[in-house]
Amino acid sequence: QQPVQSPQAVILREGEDAVINCSSSKALYSVHWYRQKHGEAPVFLMILLKGGEQKGHDKISASFNEKKQQSSLYLTASQLSYSGTYFCGTEIRSSNTGKLIFGQGTTLQVKP
Amino acid sequence: EAGVAQSPRYKIIEKRQSVAFWCNPISGHATLYWYQQILGQGPKLLIQFQNNGVVDDSQLPKDRFSAERLKGVDSTLKIQPAKLEDSAVYLCASSFGTGDYEQYFGPGTRLTVT
Numbered sequence: 575q576q577p578v579q580s581p582q583a584v585i586l587r588e589g590e591d592a593v594i595n596c597s598s599s600k601a602l603y604s605v606h607w608y609r610q611k612h613g614e615a616p617v618f619l620m621i622l623l624k625g626g627e628q629k630g631h632d633k634i635s636a637s638f639n640e641k642k643q644q645s646s647l648y649l650t651a652s653q654l655s656y657s658g659t660y661f662c663g664t665e666i667r668s669s670n671t672g673k674l675i676f677g678q679g680t681t682l683q684v685k686p
Numbered sequence: 687e688a689g690v691a692q693s694p695r696y697k698i699i700e701k702r703q704s705v706a707f708w709c710n711p712i713s714g715h716a717t718l719y720w721y722q723q724i725l726g727q728g729p730k731l732l733i734q735f736q737n738n739g740v741v742d743d744s745q746l747p748k749d750r751f752s753a754e755r756l757k758g759v760d761s762t763l764k765i766q767p768a769k770l771e772d773s774a775v776y777l778c779a780s781s782f783g784t785g786d787y788e789q790y791f792g793p794g795t796r797l798t799v800t
Binding site (some may be wrong): 576604606614616618621661663671673674675676677678679 | 787790
């Protein structure tokens, strides 16, 4: 039931782009994205609710394909501050509690 | 706006001892969550409260873990007795409501069981 994230780790140079994928075996109601820096609490990035919806947050955007039960997080022109571990949290359609199941995380390292 | 507060930040105990964690959510947030995060993994929901009622505790090891949220505000999570595999960061989060609302996480309590 845990969503699968890919890749597990990414190393980038400043200014490069990255895509992080999140795939579920269950029909999804929503996908949440969080970033966690080492030793800190996860910080909310965005929520995607509708099939095909796309949202943006500075130079970070995401898409949600409800039919494919997948979401992707796009980081463009990456900055050093983007380094951290990215988690997707999925809410399955049959849940009426808003419970999130988090993926295992994707570690992103941005180098100068 | 004050964030989610947790204490203690660090705790080291021996196996079979008991430990308690405290969480104060953001004012006005009806939903409170306790997560367990083992090193290198994503947060795993242990229990979710809506006001002072339990919404989901399906992954809470009820033989050793307990949680309460009296008066729908502060919450405590207790482990008794602790096992080695309980070593993890325990995160408390709160949100205005369930589902479509972002969750705000506290700094966490790092528990080491020796």
